[in-house]
Amino acid sequence: MTENTEYGRIIKGIGGLYTVLTKNRALSCRARGIFRHENDSPRVGDIVSVKNEDGSYVIEKILPRKNLFMRPPLANVDFLFCVIPCASPQPDIFTLDKLISISESLSCEPVIVVTKSDLDAENASRIMSIYSKAFQTFLTSSCNNTGTDELLGFIERNSKNSVFAFAGASGAGKSTLMNKLFPCLSISTQSVSRKISRGRHTTRHVELFPLRTLGAEADGFIADTPGFSMLDFERFDFYDVEQLPLFFREFSGYLGKCRYKGCTHLCEQGCAIVEAVEKNEIPKSRHESFVALYNVLKNKNKWDKKHSYQSSR
Numbered sequence: 211m212t213e214n215t216e217y218g219r220i221i222k223g224i225g226g227l228y229t230v231l232t233k234n235r236a237l238s239c240r241a242r243g244i245f246r247h248e249n250d251s252p253r254v255g256d257i258v259s260v261k262n263e264d265g266s267y268v269i270e271k272i273l274p275r276k277n278l279f280m281r282p283p284l285a286n287v288d289f290l291f292c293v294i295p296c297a298s299p300q301p302d303i304f305t306l307d308k309l310i311s312i313s314e315s316l317s318c319e320p321v322i323v324v325t326k327s328d329l330d331a332e333n334a335s336r337i338m339s340i341y342s343k344a345f346q347t348f349l350t351s352s353c354n355n356t357g358t359d360e361l362l363g364f365i366e367r368n369s370k371n372s373v374f375a376f377a378g379a380s381g382a383g384k385s386t387l388m389n390k391l392f393p394c395l396s397i398s399t400q401s402v403s404r405k406i407s408r409g410r411h412t413t414r415h416v417e418l419f420p421l422r423t424l425g426a427e428a429d430g431f432i433a434d435t436p437g438f439s440m441l442d443f444e445r446f447d448f449y450d451v452e453q454l455p456l457f458f459r460e461f462s463g464y465l466g467k468c469r470y471k472g473c474t475h476l477c478e479q480g481c482a483i484v485e486a487v488e489k490n491e492i493p494k495s496r497h498e499s500f501v502a503l504y505n506v507l508k509n510k511n512k513w514d515k516k517h518s519y520q521s522s523r
């Protein structure tokens with residue numbers, strides 16, 4: 211490390227200008243041209259080294275990434291809050307399970323957040339019961355503040371320079387919840403019907419907010435992530451079908467115990483996972499999502515996957 215090199219985290223990047231937060235200040239930086247040749251560019255969430263060159267700051271190096279979500283681009287995410295409403299819009303369990311599996315595949319911890327419990331308490335607890343054994347789960351309502359203190363407590367306890375992001379269907383209540391948790395964020399929100407009529411998301415650019423500046427007792431960051439609702443399963447955020455069972459954590463105790471080697475765990479005789487579903491040890495809907503994902507992934511070629519980024523994994 212030379213005298214004029216500093217390290218920090220990119221918290222914002224617009225039009226080739228990046229904001230890098232170092233230990234004691236925020237620097238406005240440009241990226242070195244070299245990144246373009248390497249088919250990579252700095253992303254929000256990256257930890258980088260910055261050099262002062264004749265009075266202006268330049269990003270020199272990107273430190274190895276823990277992970278990189280491609281759509282929207284966000285690096286080094288530690289916790290992904292997978293948000294699902296219990297009503298309005300109707301919950302989509304398959305999409306949630308897909309999101310969870312992508313998060314698992316990127317070594318990012320998925321945390322399940324059921325929103326709008328004020329609208330349908332029964333359905334909210336039904337969804338909670340699918341996930342509460344294997345995941346950290348939160349039952350919330352931004353209308354009557356159910357679960358918000360618990361969620362904030364979780365963030366503060368786990369925030370050792372961690373990055374937290376929210377994902378889930380449009381209208382699930384992500385921005386409303388984030389505003390409840392951190393009132394000074396004031397992210398814009400919109401009614402579900404207006405969203406549908408406009409056909410796009412309210413939130414637009416990716417940005418990390420340091421939790422301390424939001425009044426929380428923590429060193430981490432919260433990401434506001436436009437269009438983080440679906441992720442890009444088509445081109446980027448998918449994985450090989452052979453790996454799929456590894457991304458359903460409820461399966462882990464049963465893998466290797468099936469009668470036949472090479473069991474696909476779809477419906478075979480003697481499949482330990484199918485038997486666990488029959489005995490209610492694994493929630494049925496989780497296995498249904500597994501089967502549906504298997505059928506999507508089996509037709510995919512790993513060469514379809516875009517690798518326009520470096521990854522340390």
Ligand SMILES: Nc1nc2c(ncn2[C@@H]2O[C@H](COP(=O)(O)OP(=O)(O)OP(=O)(O)O)[C@@H](O)[C@H]2O)c(=O)[nH]1
Pocket residue numbers: 325326327328329350351352353354378379380381382383384385386387398399400401402405410411412413437439
């Ligand atoms: N009844 C009820 N409505 C809620 C709750 N949380 C959010 N809403 C409403 O749901 C609508 C959508 O909320 P948003 O926070 O904008 O949803 P979002 O997940 O950020 O959506 P995108 O930005 O499009 O991805 C708004 O009209 C909110 O007022 C809740 O806990 N209960």
Ligand SMILES: [Mg+2]
Pocket residue numbers: 384385386398399412413
């Ligand atoms: Mg939003």
Ligand SMILES: [Zn+2]
Pocket residue numbers: 468473474475476478480481482483484
């Ligand atoms: Zn099996």
